[in-house]
Amino acid sequence: MNPKKLLQxxxxxxxxxxxxPAFAQGADPKPLFNQLADANFNRAEELISQIAxxxxxxxxxxxxxxxxxxxxxxxxxxxxxxxxxxxxNVALTDALTGESAGDAPKAAVxxxxxxxxLRRVIRSALGGLTLLSPDRAVRLSAADAVLRSPSPxxxxxxxxxxxxxxxxEVKTRMEEARAVSLLSSDRSVEEKRAAIETxxxxxxxxxxxxxxxxxxxxxxxxxxxxxxAVASIEGDLALWDMAQNVWYGLSLGSVxxxxxxxxxxxxxxxxxxxxxxxxxxxxxxYSTFVVQELIRANAPGLFDWSLAIALPVAxxxxxAVGLVLExxxxxxxxxxxxxxLLATWGVSLILQQAIRSIFGPTNREVGNPSWxxxxxxxxxxxxxxxxxxxxxxxxxxxxxxxxxxxxxxFGLQMRAVTQNRRMASSMGIRTPWIDAFTxxxxxxxxxxxxxxxxxxxxxxxxxxxxYIIDSFMVVVFGGVGNLWGTLVGAMxxxxxxxxxxxxxxxxxxxxxxxxxxxxxxQKRPRGLFALKGRAVEA
Amino acid sequence: MNFKAxxxxxxxxxxxxxxxxxxxxxxxxxxxxxxxxxxxGTMAISExxxxxxxxxxxxxxxxxxxxxxKKLEAVVVDPAxxxxxxxxxxxxxxxQDKVAAVFGCWTSSSRKSVLPVFEELNSIxxxxxxxxxxxxxxxxxxxxxxxxxxxxxxxxxxxxxEGVERWVLAGTDYVYPQTTNKILKAYLMSKGVAEEDxxxxxxxxxxxxxxxxVTDIKNFGSAGKKTAVVSTINGDANVPFYKELANQGxxxxxxxxxxxxVGEEELAGLDTAPLVGHLAAWNYxxxxxxxxxxxxxxxxxxxxxxDKRVTNDPMEAAYIGFNAWVKAxxxxxxxxxxxxxxxxxxxxxxxxxxxxxxxxxxxxxTKPVLIxxxxxxxxxxxxQETPPVVGDEWSDYLPDSKDLIADWRxxxxxxxxxxxxxxxxxxxx
Numbered sequence: 001m002n003p004k005k006l007l008q009x010x011x012x013x014x015x016x017x018x019x020x021p022a023f024a025q026g027a028d029p030k031p032l033f034n035q036l037a038d039a040n041f042n043r044a045e046e047l048i049s050q051i052a053x054x055x056x057x058x059x060x061x062x063x064x065x066x067x068x069x070x071x072x073x074x075x076x077x078x079x080x081x082x083x084x085x086x087x088x089n090v091a092l093t094d095a096l097t098g099e100s101a102g103d104a105p106k107a108a109v110x111x112x113x114x115x116x117x118l119r120r121v122i123r124s125a126l127g128g129l130t131l132l133s134p135d136r137a138v139r140l141s142a143a144d145a146v147l148r149s150p151s152p153x154x155x156x157x158x159x160x161x162x163x164x165x166x167x168x169e170v171k172t173r174m175e176e177a178r179a180v181s182l183l184s185s186d187r188s189v190e191e192k193r194a195a196i197e198t199x200x201x202x203x204x205x206x207x208x209x210x211x212x213x214x215x216x217x218x219x220x221x222x223x224x225x226x227x228x229a230v231a232s233i234e235g236d237l238a239l240w241d242m243a244q245n246v247w248y249g250l251s252l253g254s255v256x257x258x259x260x261x262x263x264x265x266x267x268x269x270x271x272x273x274x275x276x277x278x279x280x281x282x283x284x285x286y287s288t289f290v291v292q293e294l295i296r297a298n299a300p301g302l303f304d305w306s307l308a309i310a311l312p313v314a315x316x317x318x319x320a321v322g323l324v325l326e327x328x329x330x331x332x333x334x335x336x337x338x339x340x341l342l343a344t345w346g347v348s349l350i351l352q353q354a355i356r357s358i359f360g361p362t363n364r365e366v367g368n369p370s371w372x373x374x375x376x377x378x379x380x381x382x383x384x385x386x387x388x389x390x391x392x393x394x395x396x397x398x399x400x401x402x403x404x405x406x407x408x409x410f411g412l413q414m415r416a417v418t419q420n421r422r423m424a425s426s427m428g429i430r431t432p433w434i435d436a437f438t439x440x441x442x443x444x445x446x447x448x449x450x451x452x453x454x455x456x457x458x459x460x461x462x463x464x465x466x467y468i469i470d471s472f473m474v475v476v477f478g479g480v481g482n483l484w485g486t487l488v489g490a491m492x493x494x495x496x497x498x499x500x501x502x503x504x505x506x507x508x509x510x511x512x513x514x515x516x517x518x519x520x521x522q523k524r525p526r527g528l529f530a531l532k533g534r535a536v537e538a
Numbered sequence: 539m540n541f542k543a544x545x546x547x548x549x550x551x552x553x554x555x556x557x558x559x560x561x562x563x564x565x566x567x568x569x570x571x572x573x574x575x576x577x578x579g580t581m582a583i584s585e586x587x588x589x590x591x592x593x594x595x596x597x598x599x600x601x602x603x604x605x606x607x608k609k610l611e612a613v614v615v616d617p618a619x620x621x622x623x624x625x626x627x628x629x630x631x632x633x634q635d636k637v638a639a640v641f642g643c644w645t646s647s648s649r650k651s652v653l654p655v656f657e658e659l660n661s662i663x664x665x666x667x668x669x670x671x672x673x674x675x676x677x678x679x680x681x682x683x684x685x686x687x688x689x690x691x692x693x694x695x696x697x698x699x700e701g702v703e704r705w706v707l708a709g710t711d712y713v714y715p716q717t718t719n720k721i722l723k724a725y726l727m728s729k730g731v732a733e734e735d736x737x738x739x740x741x742x743x744x745x746x747x748x749x750x751x752v753t754d755i756k757n758f759g760s761a762g763k764k765t766a767v768v769s770t771i772n773g774d775a776n777v778p779f780y781k782e783l784a785n786q787g788x789x790x791x792x793x794x795x796x797x798x799x800v801g802e803e804e805l806a807g808l809d810t811a812p813l814v815g816h817l818a819a820w821n822y823x824x825x826x827x828x829x830x831x832x833x834x835x836x837x838x839x840x841x842x843x844x845d846k847r848v849t850n851d852p853m854e855a856a857y858i859g860f861n862a863w864v865k866a867x868x869x870x871x872x873x874x875x876x877x878x879x880x881x882x883x884x885x886x887x888x889x890x891x892x893x894x895x896x897x898x899x900x901x902x903x904t905k906p907v908l909i910x911x912x913x914x915x916x917x918x919x920x921x922q923e924t925p926p927v928v929g930d931e932w933s934d935y936l937p938d939s940k941d942l943i944a945d946w947r948x949x950x951x952x953x954x955x956x957x958x959x960x961x962x963x964x965x966x967x
């Protein structure tokens with residue numbers, strides 16, 4: 001051993017000797033953890049605060065595991081471990097040191113139960129413990145945790161952390177957390193007044209909740225300040241609530257647009273009353289499910305790409321079904337709307353029952369890729385990622401379809417056939433095939449709408465039924481045969497719905513929208529954007 | 539969508555009525571029982587499972603030698619989620635197929651549709667789903683939970699353990715949520731909850747855009763008091779509701795949601811990781827640790843040849859109802875309706891949560907109430923279990939039913955006896 005190493009070892013020895021008494025200030029958390037084995041929920045709550053009070057940094061990961069439900073005790077000796085499933089066994093690691101303690105059969109360990117209340121207590125305790133973490137992100141989430149579960153015990157910890165904090169954002173959050181904890185403590189009125197000001201600047205719904213919670217126990221002079229602060233936050237939020245409502249309306253509108261856009265082609269352009277349209281959407285959703293199952297089984301790494309892969313698959317599957325449907329059934333029924341309605345209806349029932357027989361009647365789980373989960377705050381608004389992407393997606397499809405119809409040869413032929421079939425035929429266009437491919441295109445688009453809708457709705461055989469009425473409503477309201485009408489119709493119905501909902505409720509709101517549409521159709525039978533010219537009369 | 543479902547149901551029904559299939563080979567010496575669950579239409583999602591469970595129970599009973607020395611034969615019909623068709627199919631089962639008893643129905647509408655048929659033709663129905671109460675029939679046994687066996691203990695748990703003071707009662711707009719919420723509101727107000735601390739919200743069937751409502755719930759929850767949501771949202775609408783909750787970041791630690799219609803089956807279509815801690819109240823969870831349950835799950839997996847199939851509360855209710863009927867028939871020595879109605883009262887059979895359930899004179903049963911929290915694997919973990927509770931058909935918290943009781947034993951034999959006036963009759967007669 002060289003002298004350098006000797007020195008190192010020596011230093012480590014001294015350091016550990018110095019460190020040991022530091023841990024001894026609080027009790028050793030190990031026996032406290034082992035007591036969790038036969039504690040009920042109330043006892044566990046006491047134990048958690050005692051464990052947190054030891055201040056031992058090693059308890060952080062153990063408490064995190066407890067909140068996750070990964071803490072188990074061994075039946076033979078009631079020793080507490082963190083357990084992870086490893087095949088038919090569980091792999092045990094020591095709760096405090098993280099050292100492996102070998103495997104054990106599942107039957108030999110029992111899970112230590114945790115409920116919402118305990119999770120809350122653990123979150124608050126962890127917040128206090130990790131305020132001094134060297135990792136900026138951990139400190140930020142610790143401050144958040146303290147902010148969300150105010151307790152006077154955390155006040156001194158926050159103040160200590162605040163004194164050392166250098167990062168501006170974390171510092172602001174800690175000041176807010178300090179203000180929240182201070183309100184529930186027994187500090188002076190002046191300090192509390194300053195705290196109210198800080199929370200008022202923090203703003204948002206959470207701030208209102210925090211202030212109202214403090215209202216009851218507050219000094220009379222503070223109560224008026226709290227009232228003023230709440231009123232001022234509510235004033236700020238009023239405009240944001242309006243924006244939020246418009247956003248929800250656009251989001252609902254984009255879902256309506258997605259559901260209706262395929263129908264805008266099969267019904268709007270071709271004039272087929274296609275009751276099986278909803279089932280095309282459903283088939284698209286099931287295609288997504290199958291694609292995701294294959295990816296889960298064979299290439300889990302690609303999961304975030306599953307929707308991108310599902311799009312062409314859904315388009316081809318539903319497009320093919322649409323093609324077969326047109327060639328097999330609908331082409332014999334052109335010009336006979338009632339028969340078309342009944343036949344496509346029958347087809348929709350057959351498709352539903354077929355899916356029910358193949359995949360079973362229960363819902364299937366279609367996962368959200370990570371980029372479609374969660375939300376972010378935008379001022380006083382909450383924007384969820386899945387809704388944002390669905391709006392982007394529906395508009396993309398809409399404009400792609402517009403370009404296809406207006407700028408491609410296929411689109412030109414399609415328009416020619418729908419406007420004047422005989423003349424188009426004389427010009428050498430094979431009208432039957434144009435019909436078939438137009439119908440396939442409409443069905444394929446319904447299929448890719450299904451991919452998007454699988455992210456927000458059930459994937460069950462009944463999926464299509466819930467969209468068919470809405471789709472017809474949008475196409476008729478917007479004006480048959482006009483894609484722009486479908487866009488404007490969907491968005492205005494969405495926004496109308498969302499402005500009615502808060503005041504009259506969802507049930508009455510839906511009824512009112514239907515009544516308004518009926519009245520509107522009385523006045524303008526051809527919808528918002530009526531087609532003009534000879535084609536209409538034909 | 540409703541008219542389509544109806545017409546669709548009617549079309550399918552027409553197609554299927556001629557092909558109603560029979561469960562086993564017709565034998566001379568068999569006792570027939572009817573299975574009346576929708577296998578197509580909107581309710582197939584829930585009811586198909588119960589049909590399978592009944593077939594499994596019949597198969598198991600036949601392995602044990604059947605009933606009264608005869609084999610059981612299940613007659614399965616499909617009422618296609620169409621309420622009037624339920625009555626027709628029930629009539630067919632009783633009059634043509636001569637079944638000894640019928641196990642079936644899911645929605646209250648379907649039960650109300652068949653009730654007069656069972657009373658007129660004097661047969662027996664076992665109804666295995668939680669319901670709103672306010673009913674008692676001589677010919678129906680309610681083995682699912684009444685409101686006091688599900689809703690009230692759940693609210694008590696939230697108030698006591700989580701300290702909830704503000705309540706959102708959210709439901710689908712039909713009879714079960716409306717009645718349950720009426721009872722819950724009366725109960726909460728009797729416990730001193732102020733009217734402005736209760737928000738009631740109804741949504742249409744299959745509602746899929748929950749953005750506004752989840753925001754409303756968040757706003758309602760920012761009044762500085764602990765808030766919880768009591769959900770009677772039905773069936774398909776739950777998946778988008780929970781997805782929206784997860785996406786908007788409503789955590790169970792902040793605003794817990796306790797549901798009465800969400801079980802293992804409904805969670806099968808969801809990623810439950812963001813939902814850990816939200817609650818459900820039932821009388822049975824698949825995760826319950828008992829010998830009877832372990833055996834039941836094993837039989838179910840073997841019967842369905844799929845070890846991923848989950849079990850749920852209505853299956854347990856069907857299990858209890860079926861076994862109680864078997865025991866009553868053996869005691870009576872006949873399948874005759876009147877004799878069985880007499881002998882079944884007081885019959886005790888094991889339930890799946892490790893205890894026994896007894897059929898009470900009001901045609902409801904005793905069972906414990908379990909409160910469970912959703913886990914990341916789609917199962918529930920029991921956080922509270924009550925002692926067995928007797929199902930209360932007429933709620934004590936509604937002014938026009940608090941004086942009513944049901945007792946089908948002789949000599950009273952009354953489903954709506956008014957203890958205040960001492961007369962049989964009144965509401966529900």
